[in-house]
Amino acid sequence: xxxxxxxxxxxxxxxxxxxxxxxxxxxxxxxxxxxxxxxxxxxxxxxxxxxxxxxxxxxxxxxxxxxxxxxxxxxxxxxxxxxxxxxxxxxxxxxxxxxxxxxxxxxxxxxxxxxxxxxxxxxxxxxxxxxxxxxxxxxxxxxxxxxxxxxxxxxxxxxxxxxxxxxxxxxxxxxxxxxxxxxxxxxxxxxxxxxxxxxxxxxxxxxxxxxxxxxxxxxxxxxxxxxxxxxxxxxxxxxxxxxxxxxxxxxxxxxxxxxxxxxxxxxxxxxxxxxxxxxxxxxxxxxxxxxxxxxxxxxxxxxxxxxxxxxxxxxxxxxxxxxxxxxxxxxxxxxxxxxxxxxxxxxxxxxxxxx
Numbered sequence: 001x002x003x004x005x006x007x008x009x010x011x012x013x014x015x016x017x018x019x020x021x022x023x024x025x026x027x028x029x030x031x032x033x034x035x036x037x038x039x040x041x042x043x044x045x046x047x048x049x050x051x052x053x054x055x056x057x058x059x060x061x062x063x064x065x066x067x068x069x070x071x072x073x074x075x076x077x078x079x080x081x082x083x084x085x086x087x088x089x090x091x092x093x094x095x096x097x098x099x100x101x102x103x104x105x106x107x108x109x110x111x112x113x114x115x116x117x118x119x120x121x122x123x124x125x126x127x128x129x130x131x132x133x134x135x136x137x138x139x140x141x142x143x144x145x146x147x148x149x150x151x152x153x154x155x156x157x158x159x160x161x162x163x164x165x166x167x168x169x170x171x172x173x174x175x176x177x178x179x180x181x182x183x184x185x186x187x188x189x190x191x192x193x194x195x196x197x198x199x200x201x202x203x204x205x206x207x208x209x210x211x212x213x214x215x216x217x218x219x220x221x222x223x224x225x226x227x228x229x230x231x232x233x234x235x236x237x238x239x240x241x242x243x244x245x246x247x248x249x250x251x252x253x254x255x256x257x258x259x260x261x262x263x264x265x266x267x268x269x270x271x272x273x274x275x276x277x278x279x280x281x282x283x284x285x286x287x288x289x290x291x292x293x294x295x296x297x298x299x300x301x302x303x304x305x306x307x308x309x310x311x312x313x314x315x316x317x318x319x320x321x322x323x324x325x326x327x328x329x330x331x332x333x334x335x336x337x338x339x340x341x342x343x344x345x346x347x348x349x350x351x352x353x354x355x
Contacts, residue, residue, distance in 0.1 A: 004143035033086035035079035043106040050106035108184035129249040145327035202318040211248040268311035314341035
């Protein structure tokens, strides 16, 4: 996986993006879809031409009920047909939509009820809640990323550790948080406990204990054909959420959450071992949407470590996450690893005894 950014780098990237982003709420009839001669999809808003991101094309297809595979084929093989199809539905079924842009790219095509909580808002909310740890030099910045789809901010508190070793002492986990946000409609703002296993530096995201805020609010459309939303107005509306999430972060560190998660790590080590590893991995690849090469990596990690319990499987998955090509997939695999760690007994038994 690509090396992560430190806090200063994260702040720099997010600050720079603020200066080049716009949010436009417009009636669909005032928008126009185009395809360049090199088959690059475009979104035209009045006289401004934007490159349409792959994600935006996917969102256009979903919103207009145009099959995505068919739209992709038209863009490549019949661009005029693609323009005709998309523009027909934009013009003939007018609805207000929000178009999110970043520089010359139209990056998201969203409902006019999409509530904007951007990455800078998230940093503004989270960092003050962590100040007490920072002031006493008890805060470490972990692998963090800003991708075209998500922000991932990870921090651990070195003083909050626990030995979860059952057969052998010295297997230490360290407690922290992960903050995740999407500015392009790919999920809620999430603040979740993050646990790092020091012996291998694998991480897991305990999202069942997380706090979520959906990007959903009142309509942003003001009745005109096109409206550029003012960032100051957006920020003002987020004040209540900022206060709430600060309380949630403090609660995660001051409550019993870490002890509960540590108990889950301990209990997972005393579970039924996988009897036929290759068959079990073949099953989970199909059932849990792992890619083929990820399944091969999970199997190799499981056999190399030798721990075939639920705990071992979860760690085999998070070890695979460190080799992922993208930050988005790596973080997703770490969340999946935690889901295996806490999998109900019957579901795990089906995997462990599969023939």
